[in-house]
Amino acid sequence: MALESVELIKTLFSDGWNRANTKQRKPIIQDITTVDPGGKRLDLSRHDAIVLYETAHNEEQPEVFYDFVHTRINVTVDARTVEGRAQLMKMEDEVRRVVHANRKGDGINFDRLLYKTRTDLSDRTKRLHRMTFQVEIVIFSELIV
Amino acid sequence: MTEVFDMSFLKNIKPVIAKMREEMIRSDEGRIYLVASADAYGYDVDSDYNIILQDGSIMKSNHSDYDSIVKMAKKDARNSPIWGDF
Numbered sequence: 001m002a003l004e005s006v007e008l009i010k011t012l013f014s015d016g017w018n019r020a021n022t023k024q025r026k027p028i029i030q031d032i033t034t035v036d037p038g039g040k041r042l043d044l045s046r047h048d049a050i051v052l053y054e055t056a057h058n059e060e061q062p063e064v065f066y067d068f069v070h071t072r073i074n075v076t077v078d079a080r081t082v083e084g085r086a087q088l089m090k091m092e093d094e095v096r097r098v099v100h101a102n103r104k105g106d107g108i109n110f111d112r113l114l115y116k117t118r119t120d121l122s123d124r125t126k127r128l129h130r131m132t133f134q135v136e137i138v139i140f141s142e143l144i145v
Numbered sequence: 146m147t148e149v150f151d152m153s154f155l156k157n158i159k160p161v162i163a164k165m166r167e168e169m170i171r172s173d174e175g176r177i178y179l180v181a182s183a184d185a186y187g188y189d190v191d192s193d194y195n196i197i198l199q200d201g202s203i204m205k206s207n208h209s210d211y212d213s214i215v216k217m218a219k220k221d222a223r224n225s226p227i228w229g230d231f
Contacts, residue, residue, distance in 0.1 A: 032181060055227070056227055074226040117224050119224045121220060123213050132221055132224075134226060136226070
């Protein structure tokens with residue numbers, strides 16, 4: 001059975017992240033729904049973080065066939081660091097690299113991976129450097145069972 | 146026959162959609178943006194969209210982090226894929 005969207009992105013980043021591109025710091029990659037509340041900023045002093053959450057899930061009906069749908073799932077990739085702007089830029093480049101490296105799909109779980117928009121959400125007064133990226137998973141002609 | 150549509154209305158609707166997306170941080174659809182923003186500051190969000198402090202109490206709007214959390218959540222929601230790309 002195909003992986004769930006956030007789990008899929010988590011696997012791609014966990015397997016594909018090259019720590020050499022981010023000053024030997026590999027971020028903790030986690031689904032936001034599994035994070036315990038409170039105290040997360042303390043973790044950022046020891047590790048960078050990539051937090052994932054699903055923001056939209058749409059199904060389109062192809063025109064001819066009844067039994068298939070195209071699925072588009074938007075996942076937000078939320079990159080955080082307190083190591084400065086330069087580190088955030090390195091993380092941004094790595095996020096983009098991993099997404100594009102998987103753009104053709106894996107032949108099992110999804111068919112395309114698209115890098116869409118990014119939003120800078122840094123708060124310099126807190127030394128929190130944060131950027132979110134919209135990544136779209138596309139699954140063509142998924143059989144309705 | 147070719148019809149020419151005036152697409153300029155899209156320019157006017159864009160800020161309206163952006164505003165709607167910002168306001169949805171206090172709805173089921175957009176709650177995740179508020180959760181993510183609060184999480185970045187070490188806080189949680191309850192089911193009534195209140196930001197919860199580490200001692201379990203509700204963050205008041207005069208808290209030093211409150212405006213930043215809400216502002217960042219709205220900024221994130223503005224680029225949401227909900228209701229399509231504009």
